[in-house]
Amino acid sequence: MGANxxxxxxxxxxxxxxxxxxxxxxxxxxxxxxxxGFVALMALGMAAGAAWLSWTGRPATGIPLAAGxxxxxxxxxxxxxVWGTRRRSSRTSTLTATPDGTKGVTFSYSAxxxxxxxxxxxxxxxxxxxxxxxAALSATVVGVVLAVVIxxxxxxxxxxxxxxxxxxxxxxVLSPTGVHHRSLTSTHFIPWYAIVGVSxxxxxxxxxxxxxxxxxxxxxxxxxxxxxxxxVQFLPLMVIRTAWxxxxxxxxxxxxxxxxxxxxxxxxxxxxxxxDRIGNGVHKALPA
Numbered sequence: 001m002g003a004n005x006x007x008x009x010x011x012x013x014x015x016x017x018x019x020x021x022x023x024x025x026x027x028x029x030x031x032x033x034x035x036x037g038f039v040a041l042m043a044l045g046m047a048a049g050a051a052w053l054s055w056t057g058r059p060a061t062g063i064p065l066a067a068g069x070x071x072x073x074x075x076x077x078x079x080x081x082v083w084g085t086r087r088r089s090s091r092t093s094t095l096t097a098t099p100d101g102t103k104g105v106t107f108s109y110s111a112x113x114x115x116x117x118x119x120x121x122x123x124x125x126x127x128x129x130x131x132x133x134x135a136a137l138s139a140t141v142v143g144v145v146l147a148v149v150i151x152x153x154x155x156x157x158x159x160x161x162x163x164x165x166x167x168x169x170x171x172x173v174l175s176p177t178g179v180h181h182r183s184l185t186s187t188h189f190i191p192w193y194a195i196v197g198v199s200x201x202x203x204x205x206x207x208x209x210x211x212x213x214x215x216x217x218x219x220x221x222x223x224x225x226x227x228x229x230x231x232v233q234f235l236p237l238m239v240i241r242t243a244w245x246x247x248x249x250x251x252x253x254x255x256x257x258x259x260x261x262x263x264x265x266x267x268x269x270x271x272x273x274x275x276d277r278i279g280n281g282v283h284k285a286l287p288a
Contacts, residue, residue, distance in 0.1 A: 017250050017281055020200030023242075028083055036079050043072035071123050078116035082205055082243045095270065096173065099189070103270040104175030105255070105278065110246040114168060117184075121161045128154035160185065163223050172240055172252065174259055174274075176266045178217070179210055181238055185230045188238050189219040192266060198257045203239070208253050210238035251278065 047069035053062030096106040128150050135147035164184045173180040178191040194215035201209045212218070214236045222232060231239035242249035255278045259266055268274045 017254050019250050020253055022200035022202060023206045023249075032083070036076060036083075039072055039079075040076045043069045043076060046072065071120075071127075074116060074119045074123065078120050081110075081113050081116050095272070095275070096171075098173055098175045098177070098180055100175070100177055102175045102177055104173040104180065105269055105274045107172045107174075107245055107247045107252050107255075109168075109170035109244045111169075113244045114170075118161070118165070121157055121164075125154055125157045125161065128157060159224065166223070170244060172245070174255060174269050176269050179238065179256070181231075181240060183231050183240075184244070185222070185224055186232045187219075187221040188232055189217075190236075190238055191215060191217040192260070192263065194218060194236075195260055198253070198260050200253050206242045206249065208240040208242060208249065208256065209234075210240070210256065212236050212238065254281075 046065045050062035050066035050069060053059065053065065094106070095103045098104050132147045132151045132154055135143040135150065137143075167182055167185065167187070170182050170184060171180075172182075178189055179195065181188045190210060190212045194212045194217070195210055196213060197211040199209045199211065201207050218236065220232055220235065231241065240252070242252075245252055258277075259269065268277070
C-alpha cells in the first residue's frame with residue numbers, strides 16, 4: 001500500500017488538505033466538557049451499582065440502574081459524536097442517482113451517528129410512554145396533567161424519530177446541476193448558478209455553509225413543517241453539520257469549494273473522474 005493511501009485503498013487526500021480556520025479556531029466550552037464528563041461518571045457509577053446488586057443476588061433491583069447507565073452512556077456517545085473533532089475516513093461513496101435524473105458524488109451520513117441518535121430517541125420515547133402511563137393510572141389531578149405534558153413530548157419525539165428514519169440515510173450529493181442535501185428532517189437542493197460561496201463556520205458545532213441567493217430552481221422539503229426545520233432555518237443558505245458526515249469534513253469542504261470555483265469541471269461530477277480527483281486531494285488536481 002502506498003504511503004498516500006488509507007486502509008480502504010483510497011488516497012488519503014483528506015489528511016493532506018488544510019483544515020479550515022473556521023473550525024480550528026473554535027474550542028468547545030469548558031462547561032460543556034465538564035458536563036459530559038460528569039454524565040459519563042454518572043453512567044459508570046450506575047453501571048457499577050447495577051453490577052454490585054447483581055453480584056449480591058439482587059439483579060431485579062439493579063435493572064433501573066442498568067437502564068439508566070445504558071441511557072446515559074448513549075447520551076455521552078452521541079455527544080462525543082456531535083462535538084468530537086476526530087477526523088473520519090477520507091473515503092467517498094460511489095456515484096449515485098439524484099432526484100433530477102443525473103448522477104453525482106455522494107458523501108453519506110455516518111451509520112454510527114444514526115445509531116447514537118436513534119438509540120437515544122428510542123429510549124427517550126420508551127421512558128416518556130412509561131411515565132405517561134404511570135401518571136395517568138395515578139388518577140390524580142397532578143398525575144393527569146403530567147400525563148398530558150409527557151404524552152405530548154412522547155408524540156413529538158416519536159414524530160421526529162419516524163421522520164428521521166423515513167429520510168435516512170442522509171447524504172450530500174454534488175452533481176453537475178447543483179448540490180443536494182438530505183439531512184435528518186429535511187431535503188434541500190441548490191443549483192450551482194445560485195451558489196455564491198462555500199465557507200467553514202461554527203454554529204454550536206462545525207458546519208459547512210453553502211451560501212446562495214434565492215432561485216426558482218432551489219427546492220426545499222420539510223416533512224415536519226417549520227417545527228422540524230433543522231438546518232433549513234438558515235435559508236437561503238445550505239447548512240451541513242459536519243458531525244453527521246461519514247467522510248472527513250475537510251475533504252467535503254474542499255470538494256465543494258473546488259467545484260464551486262471551477263464550473264468548467266462540474267460535468268465530471270457524474271463520472272468516476274470526480275471520485276479520483278477528490279480521492280487524490282482536489283487541491284493537488286487543479287487544471288493546468
